[in-house]
Amino acid sequence: PNANEWSWQTQLQWVGRILDRTEQAQQLIDEAAESQAKLRTEHPVFDGKSVEVVFVADDGISVATPNSAAAQYLQGLGFRYLDKPAITASADGSDIAAVADPEQLNTIPTDVRIVARTDSAAGGGSYNGLPDPFTKFRGATIIVDDTAAIDALRVPGYAATAYLNTALVNALSRQIR
Numbered sequence: 001p002n003a004n005e006w007s008w009q010t011q012l013q014w015v016g017r018i019l020d021r022t023e024q025a026q027q028l029i030d031e032a033a034e035s036q037a038k039l040r041t042e043h044p045v046f047d048g049k050s051v052e053v054v055f056v057a058d059d060g061i062s063v064a065t066p067n068s069a070a071a072q073y074l075q076g077l078g079f080r081y082l083d084k085p086a087i088t089a090s091a092d093g094s095d096i097a098a099v100a101d102p103e104q105l106n107t108i109p110t111d112v113r114i115v116a117r118t119d120s121a122a123g124g125g126s127y128n129g130l131p132d133p134f135t136k137f138r139g140a141t142i143i144v145d146d147t148a149a150i151d152a153l154r155v156p157g158y159a160a161t162a163y164l165n166t167a168l169v170n171a172l173s174r175q176i177r
Helices: 008-018 022-042 069-076 102-106 147-154 158-175
Strands: 050-057 060-064 096-099 112-117 140-144
Touching (some): 022 158, 050 069, 060 069, 069 147, 096 102
Parallel strands (some): 050 112, 112 140
16 A cells, blocks of 8 residues: 555554454454544643654654654644654655754744653653753653653554553643643
């Protein structure tokens, strides 16, 4: 299929068809959609808030683009994924784009910034070791240093969605008003 059409749901349907488990695959897809719809209803404060996901690693900073798995998941919760063309225009079409200067992140304000940290200074949900522009951000910052949640943001699927529905949504609901 076209790469833009190859969502985790499409992949699961394909695998279900190959294994003659079409009904089970569709049941998982429906359960994930129902769970997200329920979370959206339970957390109306998410609705319409702009959001971005920034990945911080020892080798640099990158941001999830609007077509990324992270953006799709967050939009399912009611967020509006912010497109920052100067940053998210990835030359290779990938869904993660490098950020040359962290100050660029603050040029277009967002309501919520999820900072997914895998850098060596990560731990305990703190700002320790982050570049100065992160402290200048005035929206809600949710620091995620749970590697399973970060992997789930990067690689979508039924299990990733189920994990994010608790691990990430709980963190979001504690800090977004």
